[in-house]
Amino acid sequence: MLKTNRISTYPINQIILNRWSPRAMTGESIDDAMLMSFFESARWAPSSMNNQLTRFVYAKKDTAHWQKFFDLLVEFNQGWCKDVAALVMIISRKKSYHKDMPQPSHSLEAGACMQNLMLEATSRGYVVHGMTGLDFATAHKLLELSEDWSVDVMLAVGVFDKAKSEEMKEEISDRKPLSELVFEGVLPEDFE
Ligand SMILES: Cc1cc2nc3c(=O)[nH]c(=O)nc-3n(C[C@H](O)[C@H](O)[C@H](O)COP(=O)(O)O)c2cc1C
Numbered sequence: 001m002l003k004t005n006r007i008s009t010y011p012i013n014q015i016i017l018n019r020w021s022p023r024a025m026t027g028e029s030i031d032d033a034m035l036m037s038f039f040e041s042a043r044w045a046p047s048s049m050n051n052q053l054t055r056f057v058y059a060k061k062d063t064a065h066w067q068k069f070f071d072l073l074v075e076f077n078q079g080w081c082k083d084v085a086a087l088v089m090i091i092s093r094k095k096s097y098h099k100d101m102p103q104p105s106h107s108l109e110a111g112a113c114m115q116n117l118m119l120e121a122t123s124r125g126y127v128v129h130g131m132t133g134l135d136f137a138t139a140h141k142l143l144e145l146s147e148d149w150s151v152d153v154m155l156a157v158g159v160f161d162k163a164k165s166e167e168m169k170e171e172i173s174d175r176k177p178l179s180e181l182v183f184e185g186v187l188p189e190d191f192e
Contacts, residue, residue, distance in 0.1 A: 004172055017124040021129040023080035024165035025158030029061060030085040034124065038157070041120030042113035053103060054095040054110045054152075057143060062084045068142055073154065074133040084129075084158040089139060090114055096150050110152040121157060129156040184187050 006017045041057050044095060047053060059065035063085065069087040070078060081087065092106040118128045131154045139151045 006112060006172060006174065009178055015119055015123055017117055022127050022165050023165065024157070024161040024168050025080075025083045025085070025127065026161040026171060027061075027083040027163075028085060028159040030047075030126065030157060030159075034066075034126070035060070035086060035157070037124065038117045038121050038126075038128075040102065042117040045109065045112040045116045047109040047112070048103060048105050049096065049098050051096050051098060053096070053106045054104075054113045055091050055114075056088055056160055057091065058086050058088040070156070072134045072139050072142065073131065074135075077131050077133045078155075081131075081156050083161070084156040085126075086157045087157040088117075088157060089143070089186055090152045091143065091145065092150050092152055093148055094150050107150060107152050114153060114155065117155065125159075127158060127160045130154075133154060144186075 004017050004020065006020075009015060035058065042054070042056060043052075045054070059069040066087070069089065070081060070148075073081055092108050093112040094102060094106050096103040114130060118130075123127045134154050136151050140149070140152075143149075143151070145151070
Protein backbone atom coordinates (compact mmCIF):
# COMPACT_ATOMS: atom_id res chain seq x y z
CA MET A 1 0.00 0.00 0.00
CA LEU A 2 1.01 3.57 -0.69
CA LYS A 3 2.96 5.10 2.16
CA THR A 4 1.29 8.27 3.24
CA ASN A 5 2.82 11.71 3.07
CA ARG A 6 0.68 12.78 6.01
CA ILE A 7 2.50 14.34 8.93
CA SER A 8 1.19 14.35 12.49
CA THR A 9 1.99 17.28 14.77
CA TYR A 10 2.53 14.91 17.70
CA PRO A 11 3.68 11.30 17.49
CA ILE A 12 0.91 8.76 16.80
CA ASN A 13 0.66 5.18 15.62
CA GLN A 14 1.50 5.10 11.89
CA ILE A 15 -1.49 2.93 11.05
CA ILE A 16 -3.74 5.91 11.79
CA LEU A 17 -1.86 8.07 9.31
CA ASN A 18 -1.69 5.27 6.74
CA ARG A 19 -5.45 4.72 6.66
CA TRP A 20 -7.09 6.63 3.88
CA SER A 21 -10.03 6.26 1.53
CA PRO A 22 -8.98 5.66 -2.05
CA ARG A 23 -11.61 4.95 -4.69
CA ALA A 24 -9.20 3.14 -6.98
CA MET A 25 -9.50 -0.58 -6.35
CA THR A 26 -8.40 -3.53 -8.46
CA GLY A 27 -11.57 -5.63 -8.51
CA GLU A 28 -9.73 -8.50 -6.78
CA SER A 29 -11.86 -10.55 -4.42
CA ILE A 30 -11.37 -10.95 -0.69
CA ASP A 31 -11.51 -14.28 1.08
CA ASP A 32 -14.01 -14.95 3.83
CA ALA A 33 -11.43 -15.42 6.58
CA MET A 34 -9.90 -12.01 5.85
CA LEU A 35 -13.31 -10.33 5.85
CA MET A 36 -14.17 -12.05 9.13
CA SER A 37 -10.99 -10.64 10.69
CA PHE A 38 -12.27 -7.18 9.79
CA PHE A 39 -15.60 -7.89 11.50
CA GLU A 40 -13.77 -9.42 14.43
CA SER A 41 -11.93 -6.13 14.93
CA ALA A 42 -15.23 -4.24 14.80
CA ARG A 43 -16.72 -6.61 17.38
CA TRP A 44 -14.20 -5.39 19.94
CA ALA A 45 -15.21 -1.75 19.73
CA PRO A 46 -16.52 -0.26 22.98
CA SER A 47 -20.20 0.50 23.55
CA SER A 48 -22.33 1.99 26.30
CA MET A 49 -23.05 -0.69 28.92
CA ASN A 50 -21.39 -3.08 26.45
CA ASN A 51 -24.75 -3.18 24.71
CA GLN A 52 -23.19 -4.02 21.32
CA LEU A 53 -25.92 -2.49 19.18
CA THR A 54 -23.99 -2.55 15.90
CA ARG A 55 -24.45 -5.14 13.15
CA PHE A 56 -22.73 -5.73 9.81
CA VAL A 57 -24.42 -7.00 6.67
CA TYR A 58 -22.18 -7.66 3.70
CA ALA A 59 -22.25 -8.65 0.06
CA LYS A 60 -19.17 -9.81 -1.78
CA LYS A 61 -18.85 -8.93 -5.45
CA ASP A 62 -20.22 -11.59 -7.83
CA THR A 63 -22.43 -13.15 -5.17
CA ALA A 64 -26.22 -13.34 -4.87
CA HIS A 65 -26.70 -10.20 -2.75
CA TRP A 66 -24.18 -7.93 -4.48
CA GLN A 67 -26.46 -6.21 -6.99
CA LYS A 68 -29.04 -5.24 -4.33
CA PHE A 69 -26.34 -3.58 -2.24
CA PHE A 70 -24.71 -1.92 -5.25
CA ASP A 71 -28.06 -0.51 -6.42
CA LEU A 72 -28.43 1.38 -3.12
CA LEU A 73 -25.46 3.60 -3.92
CA VAL A 74 -25.75 7.00 -5.56
CA GLU A 75 -24.50 7.17 -9.13
CA PHE A 76 -21.17 8.71 -8.17
CA ASN A 77 -20.37 5.92 -5.73
CA GLN A 78 -21.53 3.25 -8.20
CA GLY A 79 -18.98 4.66 -10.63
CA TRP A 80 -16.00 3.58 -8.54
CA CYS A 81 -17.57 0.78 -6.45
CA LYS A 82 -17.80 -1.61 -9.39
CA ASP A 83 -14.21 -2.61 -8.57
CA VAL A 84 -14.53 -3.14 -4.83
CA ALA A 85 -14.39 -6.63 -3.29
CA ALA A 86 -17.26 -6.25 -0.85
CA LEU A 87 -19.88 -3.81 0.33
CA VAL A 88 -20.66 -3.74 4.04
CA MET A 89 -23.68 -2.07 5.55
CA ILE A 90 -23.31 -0.99 9.16
CA ILE A 91 -26.57 -0.77 11.04
CA SER A 92 -27.27 -0.03 14.69
CA ARG A 93 -30.12 -0.52 17.10
CA LYS A 94 -31.46 2.82 18.33
CA LYS A 95 -32.71 1.28 21.57
CA SER A 96 -30.56 -0.31 24.21
CA TYR A 97 -31.08 -3.98 25.05
CA HIS A 98 -30.87 -2.76 28.64
CA LYS A 99 -34.51 -1.85 29.50
CA ASP A 100 -35.20 -1.11 25.81
CA MET A 101 -34.36 2.59 26.42
CA PRO A 102 -33.37 4.95 23.55
CA GLN A 103 -29.60 4.80 23.12
CA PRO A 104 -28.45 8.13 21.63
CA SER A 105 -24.89 6.86 21.24
CA HIS A 106 -25.84 4.05 18.82
CA SER A 107 -24.32 5.70 15.75
CA LEU A 108 -21.27 6.85 17.71
CA GLU A 109 -20.71 3.21 18.64
CA ALA A 110 -21.23 2.16 15.01
CA GLY A 111 -18.54 4.70 14.10
CA ALA A 112 -16.15 3.14 16.60
CA CYS A 113 -16.79 -0.24 14.93
CA MET A 114 -16.19 1.33 11.52
CA GLN A 115 -12.85 2.78 12.56
CA ASN A 116 -11.71 -0.51 14.12
CA LEU A 117 -12.60 -2.26 10.89
CA MET A 118 -10.81 0.34 8.77
CA LEU A 119 -7.63 0.14 10.81
CA GLU A 120 -7.64 -3.66 10.82
CA ALA A 121 -8.08 -3.69 7.04
CA THR A 122 -5.33 -1.10 6.59
CA SER A 123 -2.95 -3.18 8.71
CA ARG A 124 -3.61 -6.14 6.41
CA GLY A 125 -3.03 -4.21 3.18
CA TYR A 126 -6.67 -3.64 2.23
CA VAL A 127 -8.56 -0.39 1.90
CA VAL A 128 -11.98 0.57 3.22
CA HIS A 129 -13.95 3.59 2.03
CA GLY A 130 -16.98 4.78 4.01
CA MET A 131 -20.07 6.03 2.17
CA THR A 132 -23.24 7.84 3.12
CA GLY A 133 -24.02 8.43 -0.54
CA LEU A 134 -26.76 5.82 -0.67
CA ASP A 135 -30.53 5.51 -0.48
CA PHE A 136 -31.00 4.97 3.26
CA ALA A 137 -34.77 4.42 3.11
CA THR A 138 -34.40 1.69 0.48
CA ALA A 139 -31.54 0.11 2.44
CA HIS A 140 -33.77 0.03 5.52
CA LYS A 141 -36.51 -1.70 3.49
CA LEU A 142 -34.09 -4.09 1.79
CA LEU A 143 -32.89 -5.40 5.15
CA GLU A 144 -36.49 -5.49 6.43
CA LEU A 145 -35.50 -3.49 9.49
CA SER A 146 -37.96 -2.30 12.12
CA GLU A 147 -38.01 1.34 13.22
CA ASP A 148 -35.72 0.33 16.11
CA TRP A 149 -32.84 0.12 13.66
CA SER A 150 -30.81 2.72 11.81
CA VAL A 151 -28.73 2.27 8.66
CA ASP A 152 -25.53 4.19 9.40
CA VAL A 153 -23.04 3.77 6.60
CA MET A 154 -21.95 1.56 3.72
CA LEU A 155 -18.31 0.51 3.47
CA ALA A 156 -16.49 -0.38 0.28
CA VAL A 157 -13.74 -2.90 0.98
CA GLY A 158 -11.10 -3.81 -1.56
CA VAL A 159 -7.58 -3.93 -2.84
CA PHE A 160 -5.89 -0.63 -3.64
CA ASP A 161 -4.94 -0.04 -7.27
CA LYS A 162 -1.95 2.31 -7.30
CA ALA A 163 -1.77 2.81 -11.07
CA LYS A 164 -5.48 3.58 -11.31
CA SER A 165 -5.23 5.90 -8.31
CA GLU A 166 -2.49 7.88 -10.04
CA GLU A 167 -4.57 8.00 -13.22
CA MET A 168 -7.51 9.30 -11.19
CA LYS A 169 -5.17 11.84 -9.56
CA GLU A 170 -6.32 10.78 -6.11
CA GLU A 171 -4.83 12.76 -3.26
CA ILE A 172 -4.44 11.74 0.36
CA SER A 173 -6.35 14.27 2.42
CA ASP A 174 -4.93 16.39 5.23
CA ARG A 175 -6.58 17.57 8.44
CA LYS A 176 -7.31 20.84 10.22
CA PRO A 177 -4.61 21.81 12.72
CA LEU A 178 -5.02 20.65 16.32
CA SER A 179 -5.38 24.29 17.37
CA GLU A 180 -8.76 24.42 15.57
CA LEU A 181 -9.98 21.21 17.19
CA VAL A 182 -8.78 21.08 20.79
CA PHE A 183 -9.55 23.54 23.59
CA GLU A 184 -8.62 23.53 27.24
CA GLY A 185 -11.65 24.17 29.45
CA VAL A 186 -13.49 26.76 27.35
CA LEU A 187 -14.27 27.35 23.70
CA PRO A 188 -12.81 30.46 22.00
CA GLU A 189 -15.01 33.57 21.66
CA ASP A 190 -15.07 33.33 17.86
CA PHE A 191 -16.14 29.66 18.01
CA GLU A 192 -18.88 28.77 15.50
C1 LIG B 1 -19.47 8.54 7.19
C2 LIG B 1 -18.69 8.76 5.91
C3 LIG B 1 -19.38 8.92 4.72
C4 LIG B 1 -18.68 9.07 3.52
N1 LIG B 1 -19.38 9.10 2.33
C5 LIG B 1 -18.70 9.05 1.17
C6 LIG B 1 -19.38 8.84 -0.07
O1 LIG B 1 -20.61 8.68 -0.13
N2 LIG B 1 -18.63 8.81 -1.21
C7 LIG B 1 -17.28 8.94 -1.20
O2 LIG B 1 -16.67 8.86 -2.27
N3 LIG B 1 -16.59 9.13 -0.03
C8 LIG B 1 -17.26 9.16 1.15
N4 LIG B 1 -16.58 9.28 2.34
C9 LIG B 1 -15.12 9.40 2.35
C10 LIG B 1 -14.65 10.75 2.88
O3 LIG B 1 -14.78 11.71 1.87
C11 LIG B 1 -13.21 10.62 3.39
O4 LIG B 1 -13.18 9.74 4.48
C12 LIG B 1 -12.65 11.98 3.82
O5 LIG B 1 -12.46 12.82 2.71
C13 LIG B 1 -11.33 11.86 4.56
O6 LIG B 1 -10.40 11.19 3.76
P1 LIG B 1 -9.64 9.88 4.25
O7 LIG B 1 -10.68 8.85 4.64
O8 LIG B 1 -8.85 9.43 3.04
O9 LIG B 1 -8.80 10.23 5.41
C14 LIG B 1 -17.27 9.12 3.54
C15 LIG B 1 -16.59 8.98 4.75
C16 LIG B 1 -17.28 8.80 5.92
C17 LIG B 1 -16.52 8.59 7.21
